[in-house]
Amino acid sequence: FFFLGPSIDRKMWGIARRKNLGQALQKVLPAGSMTVREALNSALDEEMSADHSFLDGLESTRISKGLLEKYGPDRVLDTPITEAGFAGIGVGAAYYGLRPVVKFMIFNFSMQAIDHIINSAAKSNCMSVGQISVPIVFRGPNGANAGVDVQHSQCYAAWYAHPDPVVFLENELLYGESFPISAEVFDSSFCLPIGKAKIEREGKYVTITSFSKMVGHALQVDTFKGISAEVDDIVRAVKRACYRSILMAATT
Amino acid sequence: MSAFAAVRIPSPVLVRARSAGEKPYAPFVSCPAAHGLHRTHVRSTRLGRPLLAVSSDVLSGQKSLGANSSPSHHAVVSREEALVLYEDMVLGRVFEDMCAQMYYRGKMFGFVHLYNGQEAVSTGFIKLLETRDSVVSTYRDHVHALSKGVPARAVMAELFGKATGCCRGQGGSMHMFSAPHNLLGGFAFIGEGIPVATGAAFSSKYRHEVLKESNPNGLDVTVAFFGDGTCNNGQFFECLNMAQLWKLPIVFVVENNLWAIGMSHLRATSDPEIWKKGPAFGMPGVHVDGMDVLKVREVAVEAIGRARSGEGPTLVECETYRFRGHSLADPDELRKPDEKAHYAARDPIITLKKYILENSLACETELKAIEKKIDELIEDAVEFADSSPPPPRSQLLENVFADPKGFGIGPDGKYRCEDPKFTEGTAQV
Numbered sequence: 001f002f003f004l005g006p007s008i009d010r011k012m013w014g015i016a017r018r019k020n021l022g023q024a025l026q027k028v029l030p031a032g033s034m035t036v037r038e039a040l041n042s043a044l045d046e047e048m049s050a051d052h053s054f055l056d057g058l059e060s061t062r063i064s065k066g067l068l069e070k071y072g073p074d075r076v077l078d079t080p081i082t083e084a085g086f087a088g089i090g091v092g093a094a095y096y097g098l099r100p101v102v103k104f105m106i107f108n109f110s111m112q113a114i115d116h117i118i119n120s121a122a123k124s125n126c127m128s129v130g131q132i133s134v135p136i137v138f139r140g141p142n143g144a145n146a147g148v149d150v151q152h153s154q155c156y157a158a159w160y161a162h163p164d165p166v167v168f169l170e171n172e173l174l175y176g177e178s179f180p181i182s183a184e185v186f187d188s189s190f191c192l193p194i195g196k197a198k199i200e201r202e203g204k205y206v207t208i209t210s211f212s213k214m215v216g217h218a219l220q221v222d223t224f225k226g227i228s229a230e231v232d233d234i235v236r237a238v239k240r241a242c243y244r245s246i247l248m249a250a251t252t
Numbered sequence: 253m254s255a256f257a258a259v260r261i262p263s264p265v266l267v268r269a270r271s272a273g274e275k276p277y278a279p280f281v282s283c284p285a286a287h288g289l290h291r292t293h294v295r296s297t298r299l300g301r302p303l304l305a306v307s308s309d310v311l312s313g314q315k316s317l318g319a320n321s322s323p324s325h326h327a328v329v330s331r332e333e334a335l336v337l338y339e340d341m342v343l344g345r346v347f348e349d350m351c352a353q354m355y356y357r358g359k360m361f362g363f364v365h366l367y368n369g370q371e372a373v374s375t376g377f378i379k380l381l382e383t384r385d386s387v388v389s390t391y392r393d394h395v396h397a398l399s400k401g402v403p404a405r406a407v408m409a410e411l412f413g414k415a416t417g418c419c420r421g422q423g424g425s426m427h428m429f430s431a432p433h434n435l436l437g438g439f440a441f442i443g444e445g446i447p448v449a450t451g452a453a454f455s456s457k458y459r460h461e462v463l464k465e466s467n468p469n470g471l472d473v474t475v476a477f478f479g480d481g482t483c484n485n486g487q488f489f490e491c492l493n494m495a496q497l498w499k500l501p502i503v504f505v506v507e508n509n510l511w512a513i514g515m516s517h518l519r520a521t522s523d524p525e526i527w528k529k530g531p532a533f534g535m536p537g538v539h540v541d542g543m544d545v546l547k548v549r550e551v552a553v554e555a556i557g558r559a560r561s562g563e564g565p566t567l568v569e570c571e572t573y574r575f576r577g578h579s580l581a582d583p584d585e586l587r588k589p590d591e592k593a594h595y596a597a598r599d600p601i602i603t604l605k606k607y608i609l610e611n612s613l614a615c616e617t618e619l620k621a622i623e624k625k626i627d628e629l630i631e632d633a634v635e636f637a638d639s640s641p642p643p644p645r646s647q648l649l650e651n652v653f654a655d656p657k658g659f660g661i662g663p664d665g666k667y668r669c670e671d672p673k674f675t676e677g678t679a680q681v
Binding site: 052074079080082084085086087088089091092093094095096098115116119120124125126128129131132135163164 | 439
């Protein structure tokens, strides 16, 4: 399992965003392409080399490919399947300034650890009045998957809609999808801000907001009955701060 | 480095609680005479057999096991150490008694859980720690904070909800945090502090092994305090496993006061001997008389020493008792008077006082002087807390998010956190 610094999420969403942008606005010339999985992997790699990040959780997919060999078992920790325990361990390590990235196989399993996500990670900064902050990232696939059961398909975006701690909701179906990206993305200091919605496609009469996999679907609502539709990707901020962008978009 | 990789799990070290005469440990058996063992109150269980909580020898068991039937212990501490222990326990007791008074006078409110009777556990462990070591506790954390070095003024002001408290009034009785003293809370949910403590121990090991920041005196140790009820909780077992797997520098201290709020430990637990859960995970499990600070201290020396040298975690079960109810709102009707009387006779402060006087480590007047000093300290703490200002309204929204901009943009287009009305709670949202 992995620990990564907080900027991975910004980069991640930049990647996902770029794909849709590339599709919709042909004037952007992509400088290469990358699957979401590769994007995650490279972002994790960059952050682990940048600071005291380490990975914590159950990671048996290819997202962590190569990181165990590169950083060793002290920084890429394979844990037992004990979410409450390893999420809490991540919080305790974050208390002392390490940068854990806690991975859940899917976000449904975060229910086993929700005591730590909310009661210790989210509230410690408030309880200790800023003496102890928790620079932790919880990540993992979220939402719909193909043919898995009810208990593996829930979307937790509404549950984790606040910025502290960072809860990074991915989508399993997108991992293998490839998106074109521009050259600047390869710069190790590239990152995108959390909290700002991205206009994927300009339009005049209707605003469609979405996040994650649904952005792709929304973009396919192309010239819906001849009405040009603007598509906003709010994936980077499932919270109030981007309401302003939505409001602006809807009123103009 | 390899300890982290845990590629090979060593065979578990089975340490049993020793009984006098080194007989194989038979549970629920009282051993006659001999030093260090006290026959405790006989209590019949639903299973029909008499159950005796037995206090045991310490982990290393190096004491001479003569047939001396006097309950005194041989001098294991120096005069200075004994006085430090005495003062710390008296501080804890007087502070908690004052809390009760203040609560009934309406100066503090909400949940207040007092530690009377359990002082030996806190003092026995925490007085052996250095400032760099961490302590994680539960809602019954006032005395842990005091033992760790948080000033009585700061703790009292926190209980009163004043801005001069250790958490500026926002933590309250159950959430004592102090970064300079490495006191990591204060958690209301049972079992919640255990993974956090395990993570703190992980960070200590990580800093040593990966970041190569070594201290010549060994690793920073984390001590996690929790109760008997927590030992049935899933997070506890998850952390015993991971702590032993990675040989983390942590000591798990169970304050077994036989009651989880109103649930008797014996009725709630399939096997009430908590120390046995340690060897099941490959770590030593020790049972110790938690009403005797010197015994607790001896076990603590060894457990903390193990952790510091990187040998891994220890599970220590301290048989102790809380003289008051679960909280100040608890009428405490469920516990039998004879059980309470039995443990009141084993009051740790009285026991230590007797020991000090019998071994001529100090005289009565010196102990009285310490008590007077503590009384004055607590009165000063109350006055300080009383005269401190309450927190300003603007404090309410600080620290909710690590980045204050987390509240987003307001209707006027500026960040909400920059609007003074918002932080005072009077803005239009």
